[in-house]
Amino acid sequence: MGVEIPKTSYSGAIRQISFGSANKVTMGGANSFPFHVFEGEMPNPPRIAMEVYDHPPEDWPEAALAPFKDVVDDPVKWAGKCIEEYGAEIICLQLKGLDPNGKDDPVEDAVATASRVAEAVEVPLIVWGCGNDEKDAEALKAICEACEGRGLMVGPVTENNYSRVGAAAIAYQHVVAAMTPIDINLAKQLNILLGNLGVPDDRIVIDPNSAALGYGIEYTYSVMERIRMAALLQEDERLAFPIICNMAREVWKVKEVGIPQQEDPKLGDPEERGIMMEAMTASLLLNAGADLLIMRHPEAIKRTRKLISDMMG
Amino acid sequence: MALSGIEIFKMLPRTNCGDCGVPTCLAFAMNLAGGKAELAACPHVSEEAKEKLVDMAAPPMRTVAIGTGEREVKIGGETVLFRHEKRFENPSAIAVLISDTMDQGEVDERLKKLEELTYDRVGVTLRADMVALRADSGDASKFKALVEHVTEKSEVALLLCAADAGVLEAGASVCAERKPLLYAATAENVDEVAELALKHKCPVAAKGKNLDETAELAKKLTAAGLKDIVLDSGVRSMHEALRDQVGIRRAALVAKIKELGYPTIVIPSEMTDDPAHEALMASVFMAKYASILVLSDLEPAHLFPLLVGRLNIYTDPQRPLATTEGIYPLGNPDESSPVMVTSNFSLTYFVLSGEIENSRVPSWLLVKDTEGLSVLTAWAGGKFSGDLIGLFVKKCGIAEKVNHRKLIIPGYLAPESGALEDELPDWQIIIGPREAANVPAFLKRWPFE
Ligand code: SF4
Numbered sequence A: 001m002g003v004e005i006p007k008t009s010y011s012g013a014i015r016q017i018s019f020g021s022a023n024k025v026t027m028g029g030a031n032s033f034p035f036h037v038f039e040g041e042m043p044n045p046p047r048i049a050m051e052v053y054d055h056p057p058e059d060w061p062e063a064a065l066a067p068f069k070d071v072v073d074d075p076v077k078w079a080g081k082c083i084e085e086y087g088a089e090i091i092c093l094q095l096k097g098l099d100p101n102g103k104d105d106p107v108e109d110a111v112a113t114a115s116r117v118a119e120a121v122e123v124p125l126i127v128w129g130c131g132n133d134e135k136d137a138e139a140l141k142a143i144c145e146a147c148e149g150r151g152l153m154v155g156p157v158t159e160n161n162y163s164r165v166g167a168a169a170i171a172y173q174h175v176v177a178a179m180t181p182i183d184i185n186l187a188k189q190l191n192i193l194l195g196n197l198g199v200p201d202d203r204i205v206i207d208p209n210s211a212a213l214g215y216g217i218e219y220t221y222s223v224m225e226r227i228r229m230a231a232l233l234q235e236d237e238r239l240a241f242p243i244i245c246n247m248a249r250e251v252w253k254v255k256e257v258g259i260p261q262q263e264d265p266k267l268g269d270p271e272e273r274g275i276m277m278e279a280m281t282a283s284l285l286l287n288a289g290a291d292l293l294i295m296r297h298p299e300a301i302k303r304t305r306k307l308i309s310d311m312m313g
Numbered sequence B: 001m002a003l004s005g006i007e008i009f010k011m012l013p014r015t016n017c018g019d020c021g022v023p024t025c026l027a028f029a030m031n032l033a034g035g036k037a038e039l040a041a042c043p044h045v046s047e048e049a050k051e052k053l054v055d056m057a058a059p060p061m062r063t064v065a066i067g068t069g070e071r072e073v074k075i076g077g078e079t080v081l082f083r084h085e086k087r088f089e090n091p092s093a094i095a096v097l098i099s100d101t102m103d104q105g106e107v108d109e110r111l112k113k114l115e116e117l118t119y120d121r122v123g124v125t126l127r128a129d130m131v132a133l134r135a136d137s138g139d140a141s142k143f144k145a146l147v148e149h150v151t152e153k154s155e156v157a158l159l160l161c162a163a164d165a166g167v168l169e170a171g172a173s174v175c176a177e178r179k180p181l182l183y184a185a186t187a188e189n190v191d192e193v194a195e196l197a198l199k200h201k202c203p204v205a206a207k208g209k210n211l212d213e214t215a216e217l218a219k220k221l222t223a224a225g226l227k228d229i230v231l232d233s234g235v236r237s238m239h240e241a242l243r244d245q246v247g248i249r250r251a252a253l254v255a256k257i258k259e260l261g262y263p264t265i266v267i268p269s270e271m272t273d274d275p276a277h278e279a280l281m282a283s284v285f286m287a288k289y290a291s292i293l294v295l296s297d298l299e300p301a302h303l304f305p306l307l308v309g310r311l312n313i314y315t316d317p318q319r320p321l322a323t324t325e326g327i328y329p330l331g332n333p334d335e336s337s338p339v340m341v342t343s344n345f346s347l348t349y350f351v352l353s354g355e356i357e358n359s360r361v362p363s364w365l366l367v368k369d370t371e372g373l374s375v376l377t378a379w380a381g382g383k384f385s386g387d388l389i390g391l392f393v394k395k396c397g398i399a400e401k402v403n404h405r406k407l408i409i410p411g412y413l414a415p416e417s418g419a420l421e422d423e424l425p426d427w428q429i430i431i432g433p434r435e436a437a438n439v440p441a442f443l444k445r446w447p448f449e
Helices: A062-068 A075-084 A107-120 A133-146 A162-172 A184-197 A217-233 A270-288 A298-312 B005-009 B025-033 B047-057 B104-116 B140-153 B165-172 B190-200 B211-223 B238-253 B275-287 B300-313 B346-359 B375-380 B386-396 B411-423 B436-443
Strands: A016-020 A024-028 A047-053 A091-094 A125-128 A153-157 A175-179 A204-207 A244-246 A292-295 B063-066 B073-076 B093-099 B119-121 B124-126 B130-134 B157-161 B181-185 B204-207 B229-232 B292-295 B326-330 B339-343 B363-368 B406-409 B428-431
Touching (some): A107 A125, A107 A133, A133 A162, A153 A162, A153 A204, A162 A175, A162 A184, A184 A217, A270 B275, A270 B300, A292 A298, B005 B025, B063 B157, B093 B104, B104 B140, B124 B300, B140 B157, B140 B165, B165 B190, B238 B275, B275 B300, B326 B346, B339 B346, B339 B375, B363 B386, B411 B428
Parallel strands (some): A047 A292, A125 A153, A153 A175, B093 B130, B130 B157, B204 B229, B339 B363
Antiparallel strands (some): A016 A024, B063 B073
């Protein structure tokens, strides 16, 4: 005789979302909790995008910089290295230079960078703004137009700029990443607004605002679990979208990631520590429901891929 | 699971004899349900009813204690599947493996790492919790010698691992008073191991080839009179182990299957030879329901992230971690360094202190007790108003540490700057950025001449 393990009866499923052009990627589609493949389907295992930046990073720990030292001054070369050497299947271009509190790049520069990368690589491309709603609205709008036909994912789209970016995404057929600050109701609200604006349901992904291990990941973790439960158990169709986590930039600014070994020998080798902080952040986010992770270190990515394949069985 | 007074009443003799100190059985039942009386006060309740009541009142997953004294480890007692519903009770205990085939140098090195690798974070000390002593030699005297050596050197909670009951006995006999977890009762040795656990009053693990067999074994152990049981579903592949961990938690909490109402053990070190992959697997099982995780070694660069992740996942979602009120010097500030004030929501503190350190501008950060609420929430709730901040700035003693009188407040508190100026007439109130991410750029402008 065996024990009867209670199964969860799911009534909803996550939408499948594709983006890219010549080379497309599909995410989502799960009809059970993450990696609960014993009672449901996960037709598209979670994906990993590798990030490249518009300018050479100034504040990265050595461990994160080392793999890209020879390419950091050119996002096209950087993306090329990610694809050829590290097998990246998606690239995320982070336009940090747009930030008015930082380099304050003119929008035209960002558009030029995005267009160059979009032309140079064949894999699906995510274009991410600087987090300033106004500047991002202008830049992402222009990028949507310039990259028509490329099937981008653009983000972060917020409640303050969704109508401008959303309209451009509709017109030029890109996917939007709707970002809200770690709150299930706000996430739902923004998805409703995007829907009302006319963004088709197969072109929205949720960015719950990822935190890193040690810096509030528990909030992201629980909000993601709740979003998944609402979508799968209560058929809340305004939450039944894939989830994207722009996580690497959070991980590598964690205080303990940057501490040299001499300063605190108990923390171990800084390279291995940083890689592990990134991979473990990924591991927790994956188990909370992430469909797409934006990651940085090639070794952290390699380990995360292996973990995903092990969890899929 | 709490029983209602009526449910209890039905099982009492209903004679209203009053021997329990209250006039009626119903009154006694109500007191019992409210935790105001002990069942033992009624001399007339039948053995059968007693057993039933204890059984019915038992929590769906038992809490098991391993070890003694300060290093006792409590596992299990979980009540939910998702942490937002209610706090996860007992963090996964992390055990490091020591084999009786290792030389003494290696053994001592591992014990040393176990003691030394501790980390302080938000006032909490993070560390691994147990050692798993494994009989690989097959030689009872060798195993016994290892157990003796480790118990002499360390107070840590023990896990004794041997397939052979005789070898297990050799180890248990020299450390029984330390309440080690005996690992494991299997289909081959369950009777002998049950006897051993009874004799030494030790917790014991049930390890089947699969979940069904494990449940069978747990049932046998219970029948033998054992209560402190830990489950190993026996599988050693990632996806099957995940399935079983979810299965056991659901069986215990949702279906209330008694023989699975126990904490679990997962051994990632038996799932892979790659230590990094092992640590990553451990992070999954830490969140997904393992009560004990056995690691092949303690690599600091792996252990630290795992412990931090555990701290995060096992934090009470209703009561966020708070930072202690006080003055935090960041990057060796001196008397001319900027002074900033913020709330004591630990996430605010973490993010802000991180950004201040990134800025490389040494600063004084004043953390005010806002009951663990973030800046905006605390302000909205009246706990972060200008007059309260003013009082705090005066009494915290920052005025003696700096030779200037400039106070930077969070951008969201701009409406309070007037009240603050009234409260702190000597100070110039400067409105800082709303978001921590903009703090480095802001601090570069210090001293705002
Ligand atoms: S002692 Fe027992 S039987 Fe007598 S009144 Fe109390 S509960 Fe009822």
